Amino acid sequence: MIFSLDPHSRIDSPVHRLPAWAKLAAALALLVATVTTPRAFIPVGVVLIAVVALSRIPVLFLLKRLLLLEPLALGVALLALLQEGGVRIFALIVVKATLCLLTVILLSNTTPFADLLRVLRRVRVPALLVTTLALMYRYLFVLAEEGERMRRARACRTYGVGRSHAWKSLASVVGRLFVRSTERAERIHAAMCARGWR
Amino acid sequence: MHIPDGFLDGKTMVTGAVLSGCALGLSVRQLRRRLPRRRVPLMGLAAAFVFAAQMLNFPIAGGTSGHLLGSVLIAVLLGPGAAVLVLTAVLIVQCLVFADGGLLSLGANIFNMGVVGGVGGYAIYRVVQKLAGGLRGVIMGAAFAAWCSAVLAAVLAAGELALSGTAPWTIVFPAMVNVHLLIGLGEAAITVLVVVAIQRTRPDLVDPSAPASGPLSYRQVAAYGLLISLGLALFVSPFACAWPDGLERVAETLGFAHRAAAAPLAAAPLAEYRLSWVRSAPLATSFAGAIGTVLVFLLAFVTARVLIPRTRTEPR
Numbered sequence: 001m002i003f004s005l006d007p008h009s010r011i012d013s014p015v016h017r018l019p020a021w022a023k024l025a026a027a028l029a030l031l032v033a034t035v036t037t038p039r040a041f042i043p044v045g046v047v048l049i050a051v052v053a054l055s056r057i058p059v060l061f062l063l064k065r066l067l068l069l070e071p072l073a074l075g076v077a078l079l080a081l082l083q084e085g086g087v088r089i090f091a092l093i094v095v096k097a098t099l100c101l102l103t104v105i106l107l108s109n110t111t112p113f114a115d116l117l118r119v120l121r122r123v124r125v126p127a128l129l130v131t132t133l134a135l136m137y138r139y140l141f142v143l144a145e146e147g148e149r150m151r152r153a154r155a156c157r158t159y160g161v162g163r164s165h166a167w168k169s170l171a172s173v174v175g176r177l178f179v180r181s182t183e184r185a186e187r188i189h190a191a192m193c194a195r196g197w198r
Numbered sequence: 199m200h201i202p203d204g205f206l207d208g209k210t211m212v213t214g215a216v217l218s219g220c221a222l223g224l225s226v227r228q229l230r231r232r233l234p235r236r237r238v239p240l241m242g243l244a245a246a247f248v249f250a251a252q253m254l255n256f257p258i259a260g261g262t263s264g265h266l267l268g269s270v271l272i273a274v275l276l277g278p279g280a281a282v283l284v285l286t287a288v289l290i291v292q293c294l295v296f297a298d299g300g301l302l303s304l305g306a307n308i309f310n311m312g313v314v315g316g317v318g319g320y321a322i323y324r325v326v327q328k329l330a331g332g333l334r335g336v337i338m339g340a341a342f343a344a345w346c347s348a349v350l351a352a353v354l355a356a357g358e359l360a361l362s363g364t365a366p367w368t369i370v371f372p373a374m375v376n377v378h379l380l381i382g383l384g385e386a387a388i389t390v391l392v393v394v395a396i397q398r399t400r401p402d403l404v405d406p407s408a409p410a411s412g413p414l415s416y417r418q419v420a421a422y423g424l425l426i427s428l429g430l431a432l433f434v435s436p437f438a439c440a441w442p443d444g445l446e447r448v449a450e451t452l453g454f455a456h457r458a459a460a461a462p463l464a465a466a467p468l469a470e471y472r473l474s475w476v477r478s479a480p481l482a483t484s485f486a487g488a489i490g491t492v493l494v495f496l497l498a499f500v501t502a503r504v505l506i507p508r509t510r511t512e513p514r
Contacts, residue, residue: 027301028301028302031203031300031301034204035203035208036207036208069297073204073205076364079359079364079365079369080365082369089364093205093364096204099204101203104203104293104297104300108297113294113295128230128238128283129283132245132283133242133245134242135239135242135243135245135246136243136245136287138246139242139246140246140291143243143249144246148253151254166257167257167388168391171388171391171394173254174251175392175395175396176399179399179400181240181243182240184243185237185243186236188243189235189237189239189240
């Protein structure tokens with residue numbers, strides 16, 4: 001089973017129908033505006049709210065994603081509190097970081113990753129990197145699930161053993177996962193050649 | 199450790215992007231020449247592997263858990279050139295798909311974790327591995343390099359945050375580095391255990407003399423070295439120079455306090471004490487880092503001693 005990383009990237013809306021390069025460029029422009037100018041976050045916020053409304057992505061889903069990622073930003077932002085005028089800097093950073101997060105979340109949920117890769121290829125990002133990204137995206141959860149399956153099987157057989165043993169058995173799961181990944185890569189290479197990959 | 203957007207200013211983001219762009223260019227150039235065609239899919243699968251390995255949580259005391267970061271592991275298994283490419287791919291997907299780490303801070307993040315973790319970690323690994331020799335050297339090198347990569351990435355991230363004016367160096371440096379002195383221990387332990395596990399099943403995959411992406415030429419070593427030292431010089435050294443300055447100023451304040459009898463008696467000692475404490479926090483952290491480096495090196499040595507005889511005597 002492969003579950004979708006960006007469940008809303010393929011619904012139909014005016015935003016989804018825009019070409020991927022335009023969305024990537026717009027996202028970059030919004031990010032640059034938010035980060036580099038002190039007062040741009042109000043218009044950026046208005047634009048983002050308009051995009052949310054147009055894109056028909058459930059607001060609750062976006063809020064959940066934001067809440068999930070916000071602690072990471074808050075942790076670093078807390079350090080800013082410990083200086084002179086820290087509260088202002090802190091508030092500014094939190095607002096900016098939240099807008100940036102929302103921008104990237106909206107980008108990934110209105111644009112399929114394959115389309116983004118096509119844009120990268122067109123702007124002359126090395127083919128090796130694009131191939132790596134494409135294969136990584138495809139096999140992310142295949143491998144994550146394989147690892148989880150091995151971990152569960154190991155945990156069933158060594159139930160209730162001490163922590164040091166748990167570390168060793170988990171490490172052997174990770175090691176085995178790497179060996180399996182290299183073997184899978186060889187099979188994938190054969191399959192790619194069979195389909196006429198250069 | 200992933201720096202989100204909104205924390206770095208323009209100059210820091212551009213510097214980070216230029217440095218990691220150059221490193222990525224070097225890596226792709228090298229791979230295009232040296233990487234066999236049949237190994238191209240391995241790059242993607244290795245990136246997916248790093249991601250999957252990060253999802254397996256290792257239990258730490260008190261119900262908390264940590265996970266592998268993987269930069270040194272991948273450098274040991276695939277070589278430095280491939281490590282930069284693989285870690286870049288991991289960071290790009292984490293940023294674009296999971297919004298973990300900013301899109302504009304991507305350059306800085308790739309530099310901290312991919313370039314310094316991958317190439318810098320690999321350099322440390324190779325030096326220690328050659329000094330100690332054999333499989334024992336592999337283990338010792340991997341452990342020491344894994345710890346160093348975690349700490350170095352934290353130092354660089356602290357420097358970038360301070361350079362952007364997000365948080366003062368005196369606070370962000372101790373906070374980031376002290377935490378990563380500990381995280382590095384976990385990273386070293388997991389890296390070593392995984393390397394040993396792979397070595398037991400497929401010793402050919404952990405051969406230090408033949409990494410998958412081929413050996414580096416001297417010119418490439420020089421180029422990577424230049425990039426990393428440039429990064430350290432730009433992001434960290436402005437603050438490193440401030441340390442003796444900070445000490446001098448504390449001495450000045452204390453000397454002044456000694457001479458000036460008319461100064462308000464009640465408030466001053468406490469205020470000065472706090473000031474000197476805040477100023478000396480980075481100094482204390484650097485001392486802790488230096489002592490930690492020696493300790494971890496010894497620990498790596500002991501780990502290699504303990505782990506290796508057992509693998510030799512154990513029946514296969």
